[in-house]
Amino acid sequence: MTGGNVLTMIPSRPCAEAVAAKGDRIVKVGTNEEISQLVGETTEIIQLNGKTVVPGFIDSHIHVADFGRLLNWIDLSDANSITEMQKRLKTRVEQSPKGKWLLGRGLDPTRFAEKRFPTRFDLDSVSPANPVVFYHQSGQVCVVNSKALESAGLTTLTPVPEGGDIDRDAETGELNGVLRDTATNLIWNVIPEPSEEELLEVACLACEKIVEAGVTSVHWMVLAPIELSIIQRLHTQNMLPLRVYVVVPENILDNMKGFQPTGGSELTVGGAVISADGYLAAKTAALFQPYTDGSANGKLLCTQEEMTNTAEKILKMGLQLVIHAMGDKAVDAALTAIEQVSKETPRKDMRNRIEQAAVLNQGLIKRIKQAGVIVSVQPLVVASEFSVWSATENLGAERARWLYPLKTLLKKGIRVIGGSDCPMEPLSPLLGIKTAVTRKAFPEEQVTVDEALCMYTVDAAYSSKEENIKGSIETGKLADLTVLSNDPKEVLPSEIEKLEVEMTIVGGRVVYSKH
Ligand SMILES: [Zn+2]
Numbered sequence: 461m462t463g464g465n466v467l468t469m470i471p472s473r474p475c476a477e478a479v480a481a482k483g484d485r486i487v488k489v490g491t492n493e494e495i496s497q498l499v500g501e502t503t504e505i506i507q508l509n510g511k512t513v514v515p516g517f518i519d520s521h522i523h524v525a526d527f528g529r530l531l532n533w534i535d536l537s538d539a540n541s542i543t544e545m546q547k548r549l550k551t552r553v554e555q556s557p558k559g560k561w562l563l564g565r566g567l568d569p570t571r572f573a574e575k576r577f578p579t580r581f582d583l584d585s586v587s588p589a590n591p592v593v594f595y596h597q598s599g600q601v602c603v604v605n606s607k608a609l610e611s612a613g614l615t616t617l618t619p620v621p622e623g624g625d626i627d628r629d630a631e632t633g634e635l636n637g638v639l640r641d642t643a644t645n646l647i648w649n650v651i652p653e654p655s656e657e658e659l660l661e662v663a664c665l666a667c668e669k670i671v672e673a674g675v676t677s678v679h680w681m682v683l684a685p686i687e688l689s690i691i692q693r694l695h696t697q698n699m700l701p702l703r704v705y706v707v708v709p710e711n712i713l714d715n716m717k718g719f720q721p722t723g724g725s726e727l728t729v730g731g732a733v734i735s736a737d738g739y740l741a742a743k744t745a746a747l748f749q750p751y752t753d754g755s756a757n758g759k760l761l762c763t764q765e766e767m768t769n770t771a772e773k774i775l776k777m778g779l780q781l782v783i784h785a786m787g788d789k790a791v792d793a794a795l796t797a798i799e800q801v802s803k804e805t806p807r808k809d810m811r812n813r814i815e816q817a818a819v820l821n822q823g824l825i826k827r828i829k830q831a832g833v834i835v836s837v838q839p840l841v842v843a844s845e846f847s848v849w850s851a852t853e854n855l856g857a858e859r860a861r862w863l864y865p866l867k868t869l870l871k872k873g874i875r876v877i878g879g880s881d882c883p884m885e886p887l888s889p890l891l892g893i894k895t896a897v898t899r900k901a902f903p904e905e906q907v908t909v910d911e912a913l914c915m916y917t918v919d920a921a922y923s924s925k926e927e928n929i930k931g932s933i934e935t936g937k938l939a940d941l942t943v944l945s946n947d948p949k950e951v952l953p954s955e956i957e958k959l960e961v962e963m964t965i966v967g968g969r970v971v972y973s974k975h
Pocket of ligand 1: 521523681881
């Protein structure tokens, strides 16, 4: 490719005009002139016309299978009427076998011309034979059709669960299909799990969307054992358009035994996660001092000894040790485990990683640095903790100040890697970069565009011990490249997410092109 603005991510030579690739590797990076000398008869030339090339983005935390499942749901977020909602449902009914559950998301009745919440009767007229569940955009309310009520065994006699509600028709007293809060579980628990074939199909769809977003490698955060066979099948059937680094929860480590990638850089068995605590939003992240309302301070999910033993087991298997730790008490325990396993069996080149490391303090930051721990964050999760969850209110100003202090971590020389946590948060790495750069709460912790790019390229590659083959644009590395409509360092930070991904290249092969 030639005639572009190539951001190499190599400090000594940050910019170039052209890149030459042969097979799956980069063979030269330089000026248009230098690269033109390599052009032969069969060379395929991509004219960049001034567009910007960056190393292919690496998403260090994405739940690919869940993302796929959700892609298969009917998107109702832009439906403006009940009629439109029914139209979309009708199309799906026509494409689906009788009896298959049809799920939808993003319902927003405030947009509806009819100015009312839909009921089961609106769904029944279109789908009498397929159970239907449509979720409100909040996820806290859903409307289901009669077939779904029947499948779940819900009748007027069903007791209303605590903390929830089952709506009834004001005149007849019949269930109208609307379930609220904990009552939504009555339906959720009976929706059948997708088959392996269905999962395979949606995972493929997810991978397509991921490369469209400019991502060339993912750290696939596995949640269920079935995903391992999906990944393996995608790989052996050559259906993976991107590179996958697999990270599994430690409780399914035994399922890894049959999981043998055939080598190469497309699929790597990566790491295993120990969950030290829960989540801030649920007030299950473990804190030394209670949340400000005094209600709770979260619990560690295992004892220190258990954590250290599991950490040792993970390292013995040759996997990356990943510990999910959100609260300061959990981060402390994670660091203790890491310090212990490092002392007992010194190993060369460990790349231990803490997922989140949200609530920190000076002492913890010092220990993270000393232990060489990599911190994995998702900038959109950071933003949500402040804007959606009101971290300052729930933790108090002092602790909120040290919530995700990204700039401080970078200044100390700690490696921070970026991910999306998709589908919980949007996929786009450009949106992630923009969010890290324009952080609103405690803006002193904003990072530069260069630093944010590093989180999604150079440092993410380091985390998976792949810094020799990816993360920057230089001779000998894999030709994993993303072409953007403009230079993220040249546009206003607020505009970064609007840059378009023009092309995604994995191993020299174009896997996505806008045109
Ligand atoms: Zn996650």
